[in-house]
Amino acid sequence: MxxxxxxxxxxxxxxxxxxxxxxxxxxxxxxxxxxxxxxxVAGVVYPYPQIAMWAGFVFAGYAVIANDSIQTIGTFIASNKHRPWWVLWLFIGGVMLVTMAFGWLTHEGDVTYGRLASKNFSEAPTEFAFLQVAGPLLLLVLTRMRIPVSTTFLILSSFAASPKGIASVLSKSVTGYVIAFAVAIGLWLSIGKLTEKKFVGEAAKGWYVAQWFATTFLWSMWLVQDAANVAVFLPRSLEFYEFAVFAGVLFLGLAVLFRLGGDKIQEIVEEKAAVTDVRHATIIDFVYALILWVFKIQSDIPMSTTWVFLGLLAGRELAINLTRDPDKRRSVKDVLKLIGKDLLFVTIGLIISIIIAVTVNPNITPESLSW
Structure with missing residues (x-):
């Protein structure tokens, strides 16, 4: 055909x-x-804050979903391609609505679970620069190029009140990469040979139930961390109608993403070893969710979940390759090239983020970012 x-x-x-x-x-x-x-549209509306905040939010809503959330639902999509897209959408969208509604109800209208409460992000924007509103559109371009960019850096950095805000986010995110990499290495070196031997043939139905539970846990933890990336445009406490618009835009954005089968960035997930197998996908999701949960209770500072996810995949890829039979292994050069490519792309995103932050925020200069 x-x-x-x-x-x-x-x-x-x-x-x-x-x-x-x-x-x-x-x-x-x-x-x-x-x-x-x-x-x-961004060029027309950015001088008008009451319009610009919603335009920026809509752009960020889909851009973050298309690029960032694929970390959490990418394995879910890859291992459930045999199911209708709308079934997956209603499930994931339902979890999103419940998670966001719980945060809104328990945090006095704050859908970010306090992630924007620190002094660097606590004040809602009262005016916008063009690049703040258009920044998410740059993210869409990078997503189209299959580049997994940290939306936390690309979007939040332009709203940081001081260089310390960016530094704290970067420090927490790099720490997340290292921890996820180390956890993945240790875990998959321990279970790699076992999974290679046991995970053959058709998976039992129980694995699909386990994966949907793991995905629920992971997706909710990701939302707790990354809702800040889209809510940063909006008031820190949303009225009911504002929350309804917020949730509705994200819900419809998910519909588009599932209809497109994950869009371009999905290939970053599917090129990794065995992620289309529901058993492997379940383990990845559960470990990733646990790491995000630990970071959630450890600090309210926003962080890049992209770096954590890529650290987890990198450590897993390396460990799986080391535990495979010699005739099934990739060359070490190929594995390191795959890991290095992902690191290069997120570093490119970080550089672009800093350029945007320096351009739109007078409090941030290249010299002040010499940590």
């Missing part, structure tokens, strides 16, 4: 081209048109 030719009369410049190629070209043109329109 991929080589099927388009020969329909009137198809213009596309006549004779492979159908799949034409579909990709059309999708990219639509994406670029919508992106251009969104940049235009």
């Amino acid at each position: 991929a080589d099927e030719q388009l020969e329909t009369p009137g198809s213009g410049d596309y006549t004779g081209l492979p159908r799949r190629f034409v579909q990709v070209v059309i999708q990219e043109r639509v994406f670029l048109a919508l992106l251009a329109a969104a940049f235009l």
Whole structure:
């Protein structure tokens, strides 16, 4: 089917081209048109704070879902491709609504569970720069390029009240990468050979039940950490109608993501070893959720879950490769190249984030970031 030719009369410049190629070209043109329109909207509304905060939130809502949340539901999508997309959406969307509603009710209208309560982010913006509103659109571009960027850095850094705010987020995030890497190395060196031997053939139905429980735990922990990345545009305490808009936008954004099967960034997950197997996916999700839970109770400072996730995948990939039979192993060079590529991409995102922060925030200079 991929080589099927388009020969329909009137198809213009596309006549004779492979159908799949034409579909990709059309999708990219639509994406670029919508992106251009969104940049235009950002340029028009940023001087008007009451409009700009909602425009920035809508842009950030989908951008964060498309890039960041794939860390948590990427393995869920990969191992449940046999199910209708809308079933997965309603499940994940339902967990999101419950988690956000609980935070809103128990934290006096604060959907971030106190993640923006520190002095560096506690004040809601009263005015916006163009790059603050348009920053999430840059994230969409990077997502389209299959680059897993830290949305915590890309979005929150432009709202930090001081360089210390960025430094604390960076310190916690790098610590998360190292801890996740070490935990993954230790765990999968211990169970790698066992899973290679036992996880063969069709998974028992109990594993699917376990994965959905693990995904619920993980998805809720991720929301507790990363809701700050989209709520930073909004008042720190939301009225009921504001919360309804907040939750509704995220719910519909998830529908788009599931309809697209995870979109471009999903490939970052699926290129890793055995993540489409529900048994492996369940273990990954549960370990990741435990790490996020520990960081949740340890500190209210926002952190990049992207760095934690990539640290977990990197350690797991290295350990699994070391425990496999020699004839099934990847070369060490290939594994390190895979790990290095992910690190390079998140570092690129960090550099872009700092450039945006320096550009829009007069309190932050390149010299002040020399920690």
